[in-house]
Amino acid sequence: MLTEQQLTDFNQSLSKAKSFDDLMGKNGVIKQIMKQALESMLEAEISEHLGYEKHSVKGNNTGNSRNGLTKKTVNYSEGAVTLDIPRDRNSDFTPVIIPKHCKSIGNIEDKIISMYAKGMTTRDIQSHIEEIYGIQVSPTSISNITDSIIEDIRQWQSRPLKDVYPIVFLDAIYYKIRQDGKVVSKAAYTALAIDVHGYKEMLGIWVGDTESARYWLNVLNDIKSRGVKDVFIACVDGLTGFQEAIETVFPKAIVQGCIVHQIRNSIKYVASKDQKQLINDMKPLYNSDNEQQALEHFHAFQEKWQKYPIVINSWKNNWTKLTNMYLFPPEIRKIIYTTNAVEGLHRQFRKVIKSKSQFPNDLAAIKMIFLAHRDIAKKWTMPIPNWALLLSQFSIIFDIRFSAFL
Numbered sequence: 001m002l003t004e005q006q007l008t009d010f011n012q013s014l015s016k017a018k019s020f021d022d023l024m025g026k027n028g029v030i031k032q033i034m035k036q037a038l039e040s041m042l043e044a045e046i047s048e049h050l051g052y053e054k055h056s057v058k059g060n061n062t063g064n065s066r067n068g069l070t071k072k073t074v075n076y077s078e079g080a081v082t083l084d085i086p087r088d089r090n091s092d093f094t095p096v097i098i099p100k101h102c103k104s105i106g107n108i109e110d111k112i113i114s115m116y117a118k119g120m121t122t123r124d125i126q127s128h129i130e131e132i133y134g135i136q137v138s139p140t141s142i143s144n145i146t147d148s149i150i151e152d153i154r155q156w157q158s159r160p161l162k163d164v165y166p167i168v169f170l171d172a173i174y175y176k177i178r179q180d181g182k183v184v185s186k187a188a189y190t191a192l193a194i195d196v197h198g199y200k201e202m203l204g205i206w207v208g209d210t211e212s213a214r215y216w217l218n219v220l221n222d223i224k225s226r227g228v229k230d231v232f233i234a235c236v237d238g239l240t241g242f243q244e245a246i247e248t249v250f251p252k253a254i255v256q257g258c259i260v261h262q263i264r265n266s267i268k269y270v271a272s273k274d275q276k277q278l279i280n281d282m283k284p285l286y287n288s289d290n291e292q293q294a295l296e297h298f299h300a301f302q303e304k305w306q307k308y309p310i311v312i313n314s315w316k317n318n319w320t321k322l323t324n325m326y327l328f329p330p331e332i333r334k335i336i337y338t339t340n341a342v343e344g345l346h347r348q349f350r351k352v353i354k355s356k357s358q359f360p361n362d363l364a365a366i367k368m369i370f371l372a373h374r375d376i377a378k379k380w381t382m383p384i385p386n387w388a389l390l391l392s393q394f395s396i397i398f399d400i401r402f403s404a405f406l
Contacts, residue, residue: 035081042095046086049093064090074098112137116146116371121355146367153370157204161223164230164401165193166394167335168203169342170219170246171237172211173349175365176358183358187211188369189219192342194335198383198391202345202373203228207362213241220249232398233332235339237261243321252401257321258339259286262314269310278305285315286337291326329393331386348376
């Protein structure tokens with residue numbers, strides 16, 4: 001508590017303030033009142049610890065007493081303040097408001113983590129904190145602060161998952177890491193799910209040397225071990241063996257291949273002068289009313305573009321996976337025919353990790369991706385559009401499987 005005199009002094013200083021600097025600057029009114037308030041709280045703490053007020057005769061022959069003051073500078077959201085910390089002769093007084101070894105109060109750490117999550121480099125964070133708050137923070141301190149979330153990552157990565165997810169999007173994003181004196185690319189595997197209430201949920205982050213069906217099998221087994229009993233639809237890219245890996249772990253899952261990936265892979269083998277027309281001719285293959293209609297369009301497509309056998313064979317070999325979407329009404333079809341949902345998430349991740357030309361290790365990459373995800377997920381507060389309609393359709397299509405988890 002501030003004394004009556006301190007409040008009077010504060011009001012007088014406040015009335016004299018003519019600028020922002022007078023109010024919030026190095027010797028501003030706010031910093032003065034912060035110092036006085038904290039020191040008053042510290043004085044109250046040591047009085048409680050010793051069992052008597054300052055200068056009270058009750059302290060005589062108690063075996064412990066005040067032993068002067070020590071100066072300590074602590075950082076807070078508006079800068080730094082130097083405090084007089086009371087000591088006791090037995091050295092067993094431990095302040096609560098300013099714990100021993102504490103170098104900051106308030107939310108400086110939260111601000112540093114937030115800036116790191118948005119992709120700012122350590123140097124940028126250091127410069128920003130000093131410019132805005134007048135606090136010097138070393139790169140090591142910034143690293144230590146961001147490392148404080150490692151335990152959060154471990155808990156999040158091992159948390160129990162829901163019994164069932166109607167839709168799961170599976171994809172990988174690449175980043176560069178310095179390993180054994182070389183800069184190499186590695187894959188961060190991500191699984192973005194839609195739960196039975198229509199909310200997005202990222203199930204985890206896994207790191208592998210490169211994207212492969214074998215590693216996806218490990219990812220899927222981990223998801224299953226954390227409580228997932230059923231996945232209705234898995235949306236994937238064209239990775240060889242992906243469907244088999246999914247069906248090994250979730251045998252009832254319907255695997256839908258990404259149409260956008262299929263188109264991209266197709267035009268790689270097409271002359272530039274033919275690409276625009278070929279793309280137009282592929283549209284009926286995924287925009288038809290049903291699979292039979294799509295198949296009729298494919299026969300025409302095959303006849304017209306037989307000079308590109310690689311493209312024709314690619315559609316043939318992946319036809320079932322690419323057309324599983326026709327098992328569903330247009331409202332569901334619209335969501336699952338591409339992996340755009342997870343690719344959109346990855347685009348946001350790339351905005352963050354592009355500030356790092358390379359990471360020193362996998363943990364540094366996971367830390368930044370996790371923080372970026374946590375930042376993005378704050379906006380996942382509403383179910384996806386028309387979810388009530390989609391849910392009723394899922395309940396009909398997957399009847400028994402759906403009911404088992406209600």
